[in-house]
Structure formats: structure tokens, C-alpha cells
Amino acid sequence: MNIKSVFAVLLTVGCMACSEKKNDKLVIGVSMLSMQNEFIQQVADAIEKSGKTAEVEIIIVDAERSSLKQVEQVESFISQQVDAIILNPCEFEASSPAVEKAQQAKIPIVNVNSSTKSKPDAFVGSDDAESAKMAMELIAKHVQGKGNILMIQGYMGQAAQLDRERGAKAVLAKYPDLKLLASQTGEWDRAKSMSLMENWIQSYGNDVQAVFAQNDEMGMGAVQALMDAKIKPKVYVVSIDGIQDARKSVDQGFLNATIIQNAEKQGSESLRLAIALAKKQKISQSTMLIPFEIYMGK
Amino acid sequence: MKKIFLKSPTGGIFVALVFVCLLFSGLTSKFFTPMNLSVILNQVSVNAILAFGVTFVIISGGIDLSLGSLLAVCGVVVALLSQQGEFPLAFAFLLTLVVGVLMGAFNGFVVVLTKVPPFIVTLGTMTIGRGLALLLSNGRPISDLNESLNVLGNGTVGGIPIPILFLIGSFIICQIILTKTVFGRYVKAIGGNEMAAFVSGVRVNRIKIYVYMLSGFFAALAGILLTARINTGQPNAGLGFELDAIAAVIIGGTSTRGGKGTITGTLLGVLFIGVINNGLDLINVSAYWQQVIMGGIIILAVVLDLVYQKLKK
Numbered sequence: 013m014n015i016k017s018v019f020a021v022l023l024t025v026g027c028m029a030c031s032e033k034k035n036d037k038l039v040i041g042v043s044m045l046s047m048q049n050e051f052i053q054q055v056a057d058a059i060e061k062s063g064k065t066a067e068v069e070i071i072i073v074d075a076e077r078s079s080l081k082q083v084e085q086v087e088s089f090i091s092q093q094v095d096a097i098i099l100n101p102c103e104f105e106a107s108s109p110a111v112e113k114a115q116q117a118k119i120p121i122v123n124v125n126s127s128t129k130s131k132p133d134a135f136v137g138s139d140d141a142e143s144a145k146m147a148m149e150l151i152a153k154h155v156q157g158k159g160n161i162l163m164i165q166g167y168m169g170q171a172a173q174l175d176r177e178r179g180a181k182a183v184l185a186k187y188p189d190l191k192l193l194a195s196q197t198g199e200w201d202r203a204k205s206m207s208l209m210e211n212w213i214q215s216y217g218n219d220v221q222a223v224f225a226q227n228d229e230m231g232m233g234a235v236q237a238l239m240d241a242k243i244k245p246k247v248y249v250v251s252i253d254g255i256q257d258a259r260k261s262v263d264q265g266f267l268n269a270t271i272i273q274n275a276e277k278q279g280s281e282s283l284r285l286a287i288a289l290a291k292k293q294k295i296s297q298s299t300m301l302i303p304f305e306i307y308m309g310k
Numbered sequence: 311m312k313k314i315f316l317k318s319p320t321g322g323i324f325v326a327l328v329f330v331c332l333l334f335s336g337l338t339s340k341f342f343t344p345m346n347l348s349v350i351l352n353q354v355s356v357n358a359i360l361a362f363g364v365t366f367v368i369i370s371g372g373i374d375l376s377l378g379s380l381l382a383v384c385g386v387v388v389a390l391l392s393q394q395g396e397f398p399l400a401f402a403f404l405l406t407l408v409v410g411v412l413m414g415a416f417n418g419f420v421v422v423l424t425k426v427p428p429f430i431v432t433l434g435t436m437t438i439g440r441g442l443a444l445l446l447s448n449g450r451p452i453s454d455l456n457e458s459l460n461v462l463g464n465g466t467v468g469g470i471p472i473p474i475l476f477l478i479g480s481f482i483i484c485q486i487i488l489t490k491t492v493f494g495r496y497v498k499a500i501g502g503n504e505m506a507a508f509v510s511g512v513r514v515n516r517i518k519i520y521v522y523m524l525s526g527f528f529a530a531l532a533g534i535l536l537t538a539r540i541n542t543g544q545p546n547a548g549l550g551f552e553l554d555a556i557a558a559v560i561i562g563g564t565s566t567r568g569g570k571g572t573i574t575g576t577l578l579g580v581l582f583i584g585v586i587n588n589g590l591d592l593i594n595v596s597a598y599w600q601q602v603i604m605g606g607i608i609i610l611a612v613v614l615d616l617v618y619q620k621l622k623k
Contacts, residue, residue: 048546050450168597194594202451202540203547207353211591214346215338229451229544236541240464257451257542 038068040286041089042098043082043110045125047074050255051275052100055125058279059098066287079106086110090117096290097121098282101128104171120289124282126171133289136282136300140172143271143304144179144226147250150269150306151222154248157187159221162212163195164205164234166226173197176226176252193220198230205233213241225251228258228270235266254307262309272305320563320575321622322615327582330607334589341592348471354584355473356381356532356539358577360555361562362484363528365576368559369488370521371501371568372428376417377529377555378548379439384410384533386443389452389543392459399458407530413439414526418519436552443545452543463538473535480528485573487524497521501568558583561611582611 040063044056056072063070071094075082079102089097090113097114099121101107111130114121123132151161163180166173177195184190193216198205205225212220223238225231231251238244244266251258254272261267281300288295334341360377367374384406391402413435420431465472488494496517499507508514532551537543562579564571586607590600 048444048449053449165597194591195597196591196594196600197597201546201549202542202544203356203536206540207587208591210349210353211588214343214349214588215340215592215594232542233540236464236539255451257453260453 038095038287038290039092040068040070040096040098040283040290041086041092041094042070042072042100043075043085043089044072044100045075045082045102046077048076051253051273052125054275055100055279055282058276059124059283062280062283066283068283068287070283075100075102077102079103079110082107083110083113086114086121090114090119094119096286098124098286099128099132100124101126103128105129120286122282122286122289124278134282134285134295134298134300136278136285136302138273138278138302138304140175141179141182142301143252143273144176144224145183146271146304146306147224147252147269148180148183150250151224151248152183152187152190154268155190155221158189160191160193160216160219162193162209162216162220162223164198164208164223164225164230165195166197166200166230168197173226180224198225198233200227200229202229202233202236205230206237209234209237210241213237213243218243218246220247222248222250225249227251228253228255228267231267231270232258232261235261239266254305259307262307265309269306269308272307274302274305277302320572320578322618323562323575323578323582323611325618326611326614327578327585330582330585330589334585334592337589337593341589346588346592348474350581350584350588351474351477352471353588354580355477356536357551357554357558357583358477358580359480359528359532359535360551361558361576361580362480362573363525363532364552364555365484365559365562365564365571365573366488366497366521367428367525368556368564368566369501369568369571370497370518371504372421372518372521373432373556374417374522374525375429375432375552376413376435376439377525378551379436379443380410380413380526380529381533381536381548381551382443382545383413383439383446384530385537385547386447386452386543386545388459388534389455389537390446392456393452393454399456402456403534406534407527410526410528410530410533411523412526414523414529415519417526418522421522422515422518440545443547447543447545449545451545453541455537455541455543459538460541463535463541473539476531476535480531481573481577488573493517493520498569498571501565501570503569554583557608561608561615563615583608 042059045052047053060070073085082102097119099110108128108130111121111128111132120133122134125137184192196208198208223234225234228251231249235249238247248268250269252271254270258267258270262270285295364374387409388402388406391397392399417432417435421428462472496512499512500514536547558579559576562575
């Protein structure tokens with residue numbers, strides 16, 4: 013018996029073991045954008061937790077921000093004949109083939125958190141533009157519809173940056189006396205945004221009433237720079253995501269508000285829909301938007 | 311006067327720096343103020359310290375791509391050690407610097423023992439370092455740090471922000487090491503002609519390891535400063551910092567082929583990048599254009615420098 017045939021035997025036995033297991037439990041394959049991201053990590057945790065309660069087997073893989081890798085992962089889910097797939101897409105266009113392939117194989121697929129060009133069987137997430145609208149409305153309310161605003165953008169060209177910019181500008185258009193003095197990228201990064209804010213303090217100084225940062229990290233950087241310049245009390249800062257650090261800062265009265273994206277619910281709802289689809293049950297709505305919450309402290 | 315100026319190896323970049331300063335002064339009255347100049351120096355301090363360290367590596371003919379990751383690891387380590395009242399701050403700093411030096415030594419040993427090009431070795435440690443930083447911090451920012459750490463990052467002594475004092479201190483130390491010590495001469499000798507240096511009795515391997523340790527030390531110092539400045543330990547801090555630091559070194563006239571280079575040049579290179587970043591924010595150039603302009607100016611500066619070197623001959 014040569015090595016090849018030993019492998020063949022092992023493989024067959026292995027597959028038999030797999031398919032036996034499959035009979036008593038549903039298997040859901042999950043491909044996540046990046047486990048290095050705190051928010052994505054929270055969504056994955058929620059899926060895993062709800063999977064335990066629902067007694068289904070969850071296989072979670074990390075696409076490490078590569079849509080190519082993500083498509084390959086979905087292909088391997090298809091060949092393992094999972095009962096349903098949850099996809100947290102890396103990219104709008106490039107992750108689309110993953111959705112198409114699953115549908116060709118007649119395996120239900122649910123997108124969570126962000127969308128793809130090809131329409132999946134169900135989508136669970138939040139509208140990024142909506143979060144920016146909420147943040148901007150808070151600012152507009154605080155300055156009573158009149159004042160100068162600075163916007164710190166995420167990584168230019170990414171879906172989240174584009175959507176949040178669109179949402180913010182929609183609100184600005186409503187208030188003619190709200191003036192966007194400048195908008196620059198802080199690349200989602202605390203240190204970069206801190207430097208940016210320091211530069212802006214030099215050029216705009218006392219003319220600024222509010223700052224909108226497209227994520228919490230950048231909001232915290234701006235707050236730090238404003239505090240060092242001792243003008244934080246005069247400037248209202250709002251950011252998005254609701255990470256732990258930001259909520260703590262809101263509690264301490266530094267950051268003024270953060271818009272919380274509900275990771276827990278995105279995870280648990282996407283799994284609920286995936287299970288329903290795997291059991292061939294009818295779902296009432298194929299697009300499920302989880303509302304944001306405003307956090308302004310305890 | 312003209313002669314001295316032309317003779318200086320950093321003449322080209324100096325002219326370029328003066329040029330961008332004049333340009334921004336003309337474009338906005340907010341640029342050439344004592345306050346803004348202090349902001350610029352404060353902002354470039356982290357990049358400057360990284361760049362000083364890697365100048366030695368590049369002069370010796372090597373490269374260190376792991377700087378940004380080493381900075382992140384050390385930033386996380388110092389944050390963990392200085393969480394509310396855990397250890398005295400001095401102990402936290404010391405241990406963090408040791409971590410940086412050891413990681414640098416690892417780079418050096420692998421380069422020397424395996425003869426794998428430093429580009430590949432440090433590319434590997436860059437990924438390892440990033441992973442370690444995420445592991446140590448669980449992928450989350452570490453906050454609630456010792457209050458004194460914040461003073462280090464954002465306080466002043468006699469009106470001068472503390473990071474600027476670190477910048478000046480590191481500059482003086484590196485300048486002395488490179489120009490006044492035997493070690494400095496050996497680094498240049500190895501970068502100029504490794505074989506010749508070896509034949510004339512320079513312990514090439516040992517010097518190379520020291521060089522990477524030095525780079526690790528300054529990466530750790532930069533990590534401490536960055537953590538102090540943003541008042542949190544960030545596993546994702548310093549992404550791409552190695553490129554900014556290396557760019558500053560090259561703009562400052564250090565040869566990519568090794569053998570030649572100055573700390574003053576590196577400082578001018580760092581200031582050049584810092585001034586452009588600050589100036590573009592002040593005059594509010596669109597975020598897309600900023601990157602295009604930044605890249606264009608960097609290429610222009612290096613071309614200017616080359617023209618200068620020709621003029622000298």
C-alpha cells in the first residue's frame with residue numbers, strides 16, 4: 013500500500029465522519045472580513061454564542077480583508093456541503109462571486125454588516141449613511157443649526173467612508189447655516205487624527221463649534237488634541253461605532269456622543285435568518301436593518 | 311559662504327525645506343507662527359526618532375521594515391505595564407526599551423546568521439510584530455494609563471513640549487554615535503564596502519547586530535512617546551510608519567546602497583515631510599490631492615538633491 017492510497021482511505025473515512033455528523037446538526041459556515049477589527053470580532057462572537065444556544069455547528073473563518081480568500085473560503089464551504097453560509101463581505105464587487113457560487117449550489121447565503129453587488133438570500137446590517145445622519149443631526153441640534161464644523165474622514169474610498177460622508181452631507185444640505193470648514197482623512201487612526209486636529213486648531217482655532225469623526229478612534233484623537241489645546245469645552249465632538257473606549261470617554265464627559273452600531277444583534281439576527289433559510293422556512297423580510305443607538309453617557 | 315553651502319551633503323534638502331516653508335508662509339498667515347512651528351516639531355518627534363535609528367541600518371547597507379510593528383509592540387507593552395498604578399513608570403520604560411532592543415537583536419541575528427536579505431527578514435518580523443501587538447492587547451486599545459504618561463506625551467518643560475525634548479536628545483546622541491565614535495565609522499565602512507571592512511579587521515557581524523539593536527531601541531522609544539501622546543496602547547499604531555521613516559532618511563541624502571549618510575540630513579528629511587503634512591492641512595487641500603501632492607514633492611526633493619550633488623562636482 014503506498015502513501016497515496018493511505019491518504020485516500022483516511023480521506024474517505026474522514027468524509028464519512030463528516031457526513032455522519034451532518035445528519036444530526038445543522039452546519040453554518042461563516043466567513044468574516046477581519047478578526048483584527050474589534051467590531052467584526054464582536055459580530056463573530058455573537059454568531060458563535062447564538063450558535064451554541066440554537067445547537068447548530070458554526071465554522072468561522074477569517075478572510076483577513078482579502079476578497080479572493082473569502083471567495084475560496086465560500087467554495088470550500090460549498091464542497092463541505094454546509095447547510096447555510098453567513099458572509100461578512102470584504103468588498104462590494106469583489107466578494108460578489110462568493111454569493112453567486114453559493115446560490116448556484118443552492119446553499120442559502122446571508123450577508124451581515126456590509127453588502128455585495130449580487131443579492132444574497134438575506135441581508136442583516138445597518139445603513140452607514142444613517143449613522144452619519146444621526147451624528148450630524150446631534151451636532152446641528154447642539155449648535156442650533158448655525159456654526160462651523162470639521163469632518164474627519166475614514167480611509168478614502170472605502171464603502172464606510174463614502175456612506176458616512178454621504179449621510180453627513182445630506183444633513184448639512186438641510187441646514188444652510190452649518191458650514192463645513194474642512195474635511196480630511198484621519199485614516200481611521202487615533203494618532204493621525206490627533207495630528208490633523210492639532211493642525212486644524214492652528215488654522216481655525218476659535219472658529220470651530222463641532223467636530224464629526226467617522227469612527228470612534230478618530231473622535232478620540234480629536235478629543236485628545238482639543239484637550240491639550242485647552243479648548244475642548246468649546247468644541248462638540250461626535251463619532252461612530254460605540255467601542256468600549258469611546259463609551260468610557262463619553263461617561264467621563266470628554267467625547268460628547270457616539271453612535272452605537274449593534275454588533276450583538278447583527279450577529280444573532282444573521283444566524284437566526286441563516287438557520288431559518290437552511291430549514292427552508294419562509295422569512296418575512298429579506299433585508300433587515302438593525303437601528304443605531306445614540307450613546308450620550310450614563 | 312557659497313562654498314561651504316555647496317560642500318554640505320545636506321544642501322539640497324535644506325534648500326527644498328526652505329522652499330516649502332516659504333511657499334506655505336505665502337499661502338497662509340497661520341503657517342509661520344511660533345505656535346504652529348512647535349506643533350510641527352511635536353508631530354514629527356515620533357517619526358524623527360524612528361528615522362534616526364533606521365539611518366544607521368541604511369548606512370550599514372541594510373533596511374528595517376519592522377519599525378512600525380516594533381513601535382506597536384512596544385507601545386502596547388508600555389501601556390500594559392503602566393496601567394493605573396501597576397508598576398513605577400521608570401520600570402515600565404526600561405522593560406519596554408529592553409523589548410525593543412531584543413526584537414532588534416533578533417532581526418540582526420537572523421540577518422547575520424542566515425544571510426537572508428534584511429528586506430525579507432524584517433518583512434517577516436514586521437508581520438510577527440503586528441501579530442504580537444494584537445495578541446498582547448487582545449486586538450483592543452489599552453486605556454486607563456498612568457497619568458504621568460500623559461504628561462510625558464502632552465506636557466511641557468519651560469514652554470517646550472516634552473516630545474520635542476526627546477527629539478533633540480535623540481538627535482544629539484545619534485549625531486555623536488555616528489560622527490564621533492569608532493562604531494559610527496565602522497557602520498559607514500561596512501555600508502561602503504563590507505569585504506574591505508572585514509579584511510581590515512572590522513567585526514562585521516557584531517556591528518550589524520548592534521545596528522539593528524539600535525534601530526529597535528529607537529523604535530521602542532518612539533512607541534513609548536506615541537502611546538504617551540495618544541494616551542492609549544494601540545495594536546494598530548504605526549501602520550506604515552516604517553515607510554515614512556525610511557522616506558525621511560532617503561530624502562535626507564542617505565544612500566540606499568549604504569556607506570553614506572548623516573543624522574542632520576535625516577532630521578531635515580523628517581521636517582520636510584512634517585512641514586508638508588501640516589501645511590496641506592492648514593490650506594485645506596482635498597484629501598485625495600494631499601496624497602498626490604505629497605508623493606510629487608518627495609520625488610521633486612530627491613531630484614533636487616541629485617542636481618545639487620552634480621553641482622558640487
